Amino acid sequence: VRVLAGRSGADAAxxxxxxxxxxxxALVVVGGDGMVHLAVQALAGSxxxxxxxxxxxxxxVARMLGLPRRQPDAAADVVVDxxxxxxxxxxxxxxxxxxxxxxxxxxxxxSGCDTKVNERANSRRWPRGxxxxxxxxxxxxxxxxxxxxxxxxxGQRTEFEAMLVAVGNGPSYGGGLRICTGAEPDDGLLDLxxxxxxxxxxxxxxxxxxxxxxxxxxxxxxxxxxxxxxxxSPGIVAYGDGERLGPLPIxxxxxxxxxxxxxx
Numbered sequence: 001v002r003v004l005a006g007r008s009g010a011d012a013a014x015x016x017x018x019x020x021x022x023x024x025x026a027l028v029v030v031g032g033d034g035m036v037h038l039a040v041q042a043l044a045g046s047x048x049x050x051x052x053x054x055x056x057x058x059x060x061v062a063r064m065l066g067l068p069r070r071q072p073d074a075a076a077d078v079v080v081d082x083x084x085x086x087x088x089x090x091x092x093x094x095x096x097x098x099x100x101x102x103x104x105x106x107x108x109x110x111s112g113c114d115t116k117v118n119e120r121a122n123s124r125r126w127p128r129g130x131x132x133x134x135x136x137x138x139x140x141x142x143x144x145x146x147x148x149x150x151x152x153x154x155g156q157r158t159e160f161e162a163m164l165v166a167v168g169n170g171p172s173y174g175g176g177l178r179i180c181t182g183a184e185p186d187d188g189l190l191d192l193x194x195x196x197x198x199x200x201x202x203x204x205x206x207x208x209x210x211x212x213x214x215x216x217x218x219x220x221x222x223x224x225x226x227x228x229x230x231x232x233s234p235g236i237v238a239y240g241d242g243e244r245l246g247p248l249p250i251x252x253x254x255x256x257x258x259x260x261x262x263x264x
Contacts, residue, residue: 032056
């Protein structure tokens with residue numbers, strides 16, 4: 001076992017890439033979704049599997065893979081058992097092209113009012129976990145308003161106003177917000193969710209339902225399954241796995257089976 005500890009995000013990314021090139025049995029991440037996001041950039045398309053011991057604030061990748069999120073020893077046991085028995089689960093990734101750069105995302109690519117919340121949440125050091133996202137949402141709430149979007153769904157153009165657009169490889173982001181509830185990371189498709197215009201009061205009532213995934217019966221909810229989508233909206237930044245991807249427009253394409261994982 002070789003332990004790698006990066007001094008920064010860029011250093012961790014370089015260490016991950018070098019480790020994958022060396023062809024280890026696995027690259028095991030001890031951290032949260034941001035650390036997994038760095039590792040995925042190195043692992044995508046390689047035969048090296050990802051092992052994960054969740055130790056972050058959101059841990060939505062662990063949720064997606066069915067790993068223990070509050071018991072590091074139990075998660076480590078899953079990784080060791082999967083290695084011992086050769087149990088590997090292949091999952092898809094979302095390939096995101098933005099501003100001339102390409103990144104891979106394991107969970108959800110978000111854009112809209114929610115990414116404004118992300119911008120604020122990522123600037124906070126306290127509190128940890130879901131509370132940080134909730135407080136950031138309340139701080140941004142007074143400025144929430146519908147945004148103009150243009151989307152190309154598998155090449156078909158559509159234009160509308162919405163509060164947010166989310167492209168899910170997995171079901172949740174933001175520490176358990178099941179915006180793309182029902183999304184399966186190994187079905188070869190992306191789950192596109194649109195939440196149309198709504199009042200601030202309606203948003204407050206709807207927000208708790210995101211944790212249960214029961215927002216799907218809201219009148220402004222739309223859901224599509226696609227292989228490729230282009231998202232455009234002026235002045236909006238996209239996030240993926242809780243990490244800043246860059247301003248829209250972006251193009252998101254599914255990469256079937258691009259990531260090998262050590263999961264239950």
